[in-house]
Amino acid sequence: MTSAIRTLAIAALVLVAACGGAQPEEPVPQTQPTTPTVDADSARRAQEEAARRQREADSLAAAQRDAAARSAAAATAAARAEAERMLANMVHFDYDKSDIRSDDQGILDWKFRLLQANPSLTIRISGHADDRGSDEYNLALGNRRAAAAKRYLMNKGIAESRITTDSFGEERPLDTAANEAAWAANRRAEFTVTAGPATWTLPTP
Amino acid sequence: MNRRRALPHLVLALALTGLAAPLAAQDSLPPEAVRVGIRYTPGVRPGLVILPGSGLDSVRTIVARDLDYSDRFEIVAVPPTEQAAPRGPRTVNYPLWQNLGANYAVEIVADPLGVIVRLHDVVAATVREQRKFPIGVPGSEASRLAIHRASDEIVRWITGQPGSAASRLLMVEGGRIWLVDSDGAERVALTGATERVLSPAWAPDGTRFAFTLLGEGRGPVQIQEFGSGRRTTVSGADADLNITPVFSPDGTHLLWARSNGDGTDLYSVDVTRNCCAQRLTVGRYSDNLSPTFAPNGRRLAFVSTRPGLPQVYAMAPDGTGQELLVPFDFGATGPSHAPDWSPDGTAVVFHRELRGVPQLFVYDVTARKVRQLSSAGRNEDPTWAPDGRHIAFVSDRSGRRQIWILDIESGRLRQLQSPGAARLPAWSRRLAP
16 A cells, blocks of 8 residues: 555656656756655655554544443443342242232332333242242242232233243252241242343432 | 050060061050050950961061051061971961960961962961962062062951052152152162152052152153153143142043142143143132042042131032131131042041141041141151051151151051151052052
């Protein structure tokens, strides 16, 4: 590219010199034959300087774009992490009950607003039970707990198709001890993402 | 009461040296008449001796254990002098056995095609019954079952009702379904080590069983053949979470509970065509599960949470006539679970929480009365033996969850040995040859 520009510049100067030669009344200094060479160099340098500046500007812009993209990605990842962290907050239940406790409504309300802010988000709710009651009944109880959490979200306006439920009964305890604290921890509903948005929108606090 | 029962148990322990010794009843019910000493009280439990003989010791060992586990006899120990006596054809010393408290003597002799079993009436000094039993290849599974059948026949000769030795139990242990003989022998795993399964249920003909294959929070009901291991997924039980399957007594239908966002409800499917599942209950946020058929197939009991806590209800197999079966006091009676209708149709056994601890109860269908069967430890998930007087259940009385067998008439208790924590037992009918 640079050599092509140089060739063009020299050709133009040769043409000018040829024309000048055709007009004798103009006193053309004898030094003139060297001038086209100096002008060509200077033009070439100017061209190169412009190209270099352009390259600098281009790479600066690219770097700025990269930085912006990285920060956007970081923000997206942070939003995703925050969304998943908040989604992972469980709700808990009283013994042999599936009612949503009033102290757990805030946890579900946040999930409702997240679902609302991210229309492509779908989730699964898994119900669990403590190891009292029959093994088989606890599967039904876990199902009822997951269904109760789903119904709470549906009553606030989330489409039924966005929430699936399942139950593990007493098969996956978080705490295997046989005491009130362990039983209370095991009586829970867990929330996981089945399909998430590309970019998460966190609900405004 | 335990002290008074200790002597007969000592006799039993002597009679069964080398076998799993019977355990003293921890949950014994007051018997109609309490035996004191070795001599039987007429009308309670007749004394029975397995006569020593030449060869066939393994057969005698199995029969002696079966008759002991039938809980219908006081097994009389053979004194060392008789054990050491020369073996061979000889007449039965009726006065000796009568003095030792035996009403009956069982004689087992070899026969080219199996064994000949003679039942002697010691008091009348005569042979009362005699029959040849083919027992196949000694030591084989089929041979053990054939010997168990001989034991059941001896019980029938004496009591009019066969025993239930020729039966097996399914149970869950370590996430797998295991098959075990009623005397605890011959444990076999039927499902894979990486699977998670629950709720085994026998087909009435004993050729296959249904169960829940538990996946990630959901799973189908499948039917598996014992011989080939071939499985089919039950139509209508292939999506959502499907639990507590049970076959109808004629084997044509399977009922189970399906759990999803609508709740848990009972469904029925024609398994002969594996088609056309029908919903039997409409819970509207209450759960309906754990069906069990009356032996005539015209009624079934199940668990429903419609009164708030789970209690035992009944209905017709088409879902009509739903009503409370086992009475309870609202606000006072604990949750009730896992009903199993007895083979003779007269009773439903289940577990109910008493001050937060599950205990066994039996509901008398005709008298409409509930009777508590257990009190030591946690006791749950009962299943009837084919004789209608024994139940297997899960108890943690020994420290971990194990299968125990209770004779609800005598209160006698024994443990079905298993290495891990066992649960969800299901007792077969008597198994045909």
